[in-house]
Amino acid sequence: MxxxxxxxxxxxxxxxxxxxxxxxxxxxxxxxxxxxxxxxxxxxxxxxxxxxxxxxxxxxxxxxxxxxxxxxxxxxxxxxxxxxxxxxxxxxxxxxxxxxGRLALWSADAALVDTGGRILRQPPHGKLAIADPRLAPYGAAAVQALANLGVLAAWQAQMAQGENIGQAYQFAASGAAPLGFVALAQVMSDGRITRGSAWIVPAPLHAxxxxxxxxxxxxxxxxxxxxxxxxxxxxxxxxxxxxxxxxxxxxx
Missing domain, CATH: 3.40.190.10 (Periplasmic binding protein-like II)
Structure with missing residues (x-):
């Protein structure tokens, strides 16, 4: 050189x-x-x-x-x-x-959430974590999904709201809430669910x-x-x- x-x-x-x-x-x-x-x-x-x-x-x-x-x-x-x-x-x-994005119903318990989300139609046992629907689009989507499933009233009193989807995930991951509506990206990596059990919410159930x-x-x-x-x-x-x-x- x-x-x-x-x-x-x-x-x-x-x-x-x-x-x-x-x-x-x-x-x-x-x-x-x-x-x-x-x-x-x-x-x-x-x-x-x-x-x-x-x-x-x-x-x-x-x-x-x-x-x-x-x-x-x-x-x-x-x-x-x-x-x-x-x-x-x-x-x-x-x-x-x-x-x-895609919304998912998720639990840290690998046996709790079924692939059809039928657990939402059962009587609530414990809290359901969601992001604040006034601030977070994923929280608003969760409320829409519950309403379209006809179970919003049943779960309303059981909701544990996080300020954002990150907090909602933490509630569910820690066990403070047995169930949580989270972003699929929080529980998926390389195309597979990495922990717990999840139901990917069908896209027509929310905006x-x-x-x-x-x-x-x-x-x-x-x-x-x-x-x-x-x-x-x-x-x-x-x-x-x-x-x-x-x-x-x-x-x-």
Whole structure:
């Protein structure tokens, strides 16, 4: 290698390091497990670092309206990113559905939940964990499913509400609630249920859990934020998400 070519290679490497940056990402709690893999692969392929905050979509909406410096939102619904766009807090034209989630009835007890969800039609014994339906789309989907099954009134008094789907899962995982409505991604990895017993709630029982991503105003001039949104559309990101039970719009 000549001195000139060595110098150019060092310059290119230095420029790549200089371009690497952090991106502040607000991520719906149902995405906790896949986001760890996505963030790691994104860092490996782009050099950028996704700094992730997990929580309920409704709470993130309030925080962004109050000036939280998030650059990207990965929501658990499609309504919140659209609302942020209408409010002038998200960059128009950057919103897209990065995944369609699935709801599951789950128990840490491997023998409790049957594959048809018939346990919901039995008299309740113990608590049923759900995410707060006012803040979390998965909680709203759980209430819709119970209503469509005709058992909402029977379970209403037994509900243990978590602020987000992460807390609902913790209630069920700890045994504080024998049953819980969780995101399938919380109990699935590599296409299989990893622990306990689960019933994947049929999609017609609730509104589609279309999860949209959007570039927020603080990220509009940030290459790392734009790169993360591009990565979420890649085959690599979709392969990770598919392993956790997520689906994708047919037109994308």
């Amino acid at each position: 000549t001195l000139r070519s060595w110098f150019l290679s060092v310059l290119v490497a230095w420029a790549g390091c200089a371009a690497a940056a952090d991106v502040q990402v607000a991520v719906a709690a149902n995405m906790a497990a896949p986001m760890r893999k996505i963030a790691a692969d994104f860092a490996r392929t782009s050099g950028h670092t996704a700094v992730v905050a997990l929580g309920s979509t409704g709470k993130f909406h309030a925080q962004i309206r109050s000036g939280a410096p998030f650059e990207v939102l990965l929501a658990a619904d499609e309504a919140t990113p659209a609302r942020l766009e209408q409010e002038g807090l998200a960059v128009p034209g950057t919103r897209f559905t990065y995944a369609i 589609p859990l279309r999860q949209d991503a959007v570039l927020l105003r603080p990220g509009q001039a940030r290459p790392a934020a734009i790169a993360l949104l591009a990565y979420l559309k890649s085959d690599a990101a979709r392969a990770i998400l598919r392993g956790y039970g997520y689906e994708f719009p047919s037109q994308q």
